Amino acid sequence: MAVVYRRRRYHWPELQLNIWILIVLSSSAICLGIFSWFMAVQSEMRLGTPWLFPFMIVSGALGVFFIILILILAAQGFLLPGIIMLGSFILFVLWLTGLIETSLQLYGVVGNVNDNCQIYIQHNRVGGNNMETLAWLTQKTICDCWKTSFAFELVNTIFFLWMMIMAWQVDRDVYD
Numbered sequence: 001m002a003v004v005y006r007r008r009r010y011h012w013p014e015l016q017l018n019i020w021i022l023i024v025l026s027s028s029a030i031c032l033g034i035f036s037w038f039m040a041v042q043s044e045m046r047l048g049t050p051w052l053f054p055f056m057i058v059s060g061a062l063g064v065f066f067i068i069l070i071l072i073l074a075a076q077g078f079l080l081p082g083i084i085m086l087g088s089f090i091l092f093v094l095w096l097t098g099l100i101e102t103s104l105q106l107y108g109v110v111g112n113v114n115d116n117c118q119i120y121i122q123h124n125r126v127g128g129n130n131m132e133t134l135a136w137l138t139q140k141t142i143c144d145c146w147k148t149s150f151a152f153e154l155v156n157t158i159f160f161l162w163m164m165i166m167a168w169q170v171d172r173d174v175y176d
Contacts, residue, residue, distance in 0.1 A: 056102075
């Protein structure tokens with residue numbers, strides 16, 4: 001008696017998956033770039049590097065790597081919900097941790113980058129062709145990058161939660 005093994009086919013919602021891939025890849029790459037730049041600025045100023053910066057660089061790199069892995073698995077027809085749920089859960093925890101620390105630095109009592117940006121940047125607009133304007137523009141860029149990184153960390157955290165739910169639904173054949 002011969003045993004025949006049938007490989008189960010999973011039906012992923014293509015539009016949702018493609019949108020998810022595009023958004024997560026973009027968000028991960030943006031945060032990777034912002035925190036890499038933050039580390040370069042800290043190094044140039046000979047300041048210590050907060051743990052958040054390398055943590056978010058690793059989280060961003062893992063997000064990009066995870067998307068590349070998904071694309072490779074999808075191309076081979078081997079995109080399994082279990083792999084996606086596990087990877088999404090791990091990345092969800094990493095991005096949520098980064099989001100919490102970024103929000104503490106941006107809006108918290110101790111760091112409060114946002115208040116410093118309001119006081120020293122928004123209410124002290126500088127203009128002209130001089131070094132003071134260049135310094136002000138650099139400081140404004142740093143403030144804008146903090147806000148941007150917070151927004152994209154929030155997006156990635158939500159999207160990894162969404163992917164866990166979508167992978168669970170694919171495993172249960174909801175999209176069939």
